[in-house]
Amino acid sequence: MPVNPDLVGRAFPPTPPYLVGREKVREFARAVFSDDPQHLDPEAARALGYGDVVAPPTFPIVLQDVTLQQLLAEPDSGIELSRVLHAEQRFRYSRPIVAGDELTAQLTVTGIRTLGGNAMVTSEAEMVDAAGAHVVTATSVLLVGEGDA
Amino acid sequence: MSPDVGGPVTVGDIVAERTVHLTRESLVRYAGASGDFNPIHYRDDVAAEVGLPGVLAHGMLTMGLAVGTITPWLGDAGRILDYGVRFTRPVVVDPADGADLHIVARIGQVADDAVRVDLTVTAADTTVLGKAQVRVRPADQPADSTGDGAR
Numbered sequence: 001m002p003v004n005p006d007l008v009g010r011a012f013p014p015t016p017p018y019l020v021g022r023e024k025v026r027e028f029a030r031a032v033f034s035d036d037p038q039h040l041d042p043e044a045a046r047a048l049g050y051g052d053v054v055a056p057p058t059f060p061i062v063l064q065d066v067t068l069q070q071l072l073a074e075p076d077s078g079i080e081l082s083r084v085l086h087a088e089q090r091f092r093y094s095r096p097i098v099a100g101d102e103l104t105a106q107l108t109v110t111g112i113r114t115l116g117g118n119a120m121v122t123s124e125a126e127m128v129d130a131a132g133a134h135v136v137t138a139t140s141v142l143l144v145g146e147g148d149a
Numbered sequence: 150m151s152p153d154v155g156g157p158v159t160v161g162d163i164v165a166e167r168t169v170h171l172t173r174e175s176l177v178r179y180a181g182a183s184g185d186f187n188p189i190h191y192r193d194d195v196a197a198e199v200g201l202p203g204v205l206a207h208g209m210l211t212m213g214l215a216v217g218t219i220t221p222w223l224g225d226a227g228r229i230l231d232y233g234v235r236f237t238r239p240v241v242v243d244p245a246d247g248a249d250l251h252i253v254a255r256i257g258q259v260a261d262d263a264v265r266v267d268l269t270v271t272a273a274d275t276t277v278l279g280k281a282q283v284r285v286r287p288a289d290q291p292a293d294s295t296g297d298g299a300r
Contacts, residue, residue, distance in 0.1 A: 024182075027182045028183070030178070030182075031175075031178045031182035032179070032182075032213030032214045033169050033213075033214040033217055034213070034214070034220055036217070036221055036226070038220070038225065039226075048224075048225050054227065056226065057213070057216050057226055057229050057232050057283075058209060058213035058232075061183060061185075061209050062184060065184050081187075082199070085236075086208045086209070086236055087235065087236060088234065089209065089212060089233065089234055089236070090231065090233030090234075091231060091232050091233070092231040093229055093230060093231060095227060096226055096229070139233075
């Protein structure tokens with residue numbers, strides 16, 4: 001089944017709220033070899049004006065992943081995980097994510113481009129805090145290969 | 150001490166550089182931290198089955214550790230306005246020897262409202278990310294909403 005072109009413009013329901021935990025931020029920071037004190041030590045983060053440890057710049061992928069699961073679960077998407085390659089990724093920030101944030105993400109498929117038997121699927125996950133203020137938008141381009149012919 | 154981002158930087162300046170050694174343990178650790186448990190990142194048999202040259206590092210691990218290179222220089226990760234990459238080449242992580250990633254961060258463009266830092270990431274002398282660019286707010290410019298997360 002090829003990627004369904006009708007996905008373009010489809011907006012998905014917001015994800016359940018994700019509470020950013022201090023230990024999760026620390027765990028993620030260590031996993032991406034980012035041991036700067038602002039990611040690990042609340043005092044260092046407070047010295048920069050934040051309420052708690054600051055998440056590394058790619059932390060929003062944790063929440064973006066939830067939205068991509070929504071996309072893959074769509075029965076008519078034509079997208080199978082085994083045929084998906086991550087081609088591009090971008091984050092646009094209004095502010096960094098900080099431990100204590102409660103975030104929700106909403107996914108929109110913004111473009112599908114066909115290249116031979118492959119499709120480039122662009123989607124945006126917009127993440128807002130508990131007050132509804134924009135935090136970060138994560139844009140991903142997935143290269144979806146053709147299934148078994 | 151590297152120059153501050155608000156200080157005088159010129160195009161071509163190298164502001165940070167490091168080598169990160171990845172092992173299979175690094176991949177398992179990232180899988181747990183990120184929630185990405187695709188088996189091509191820890192199982193040789195699955196990697197071989199789908200035609201890969203070996204177990205690969207997560208692209209998002211490479212992207213994450215690349216930008217982490219400049220955080221000490223930035224002082225505040227909250228200065229990052231946007232960050233994007235293309236995943237151009239896979240990073241094969243050998244079960245015994247792992248893989249070394251070398252990251253060089255150079256000033257790519259200087260404008261009034263933002264400084265662009267270009268990241269060059271290589272593994273085994275091959276560039277693995279394309280257009281890895283970080284736009285950062287100059288240090289002397291206040292953020293619109295820094296500290297909103299504090300409350």
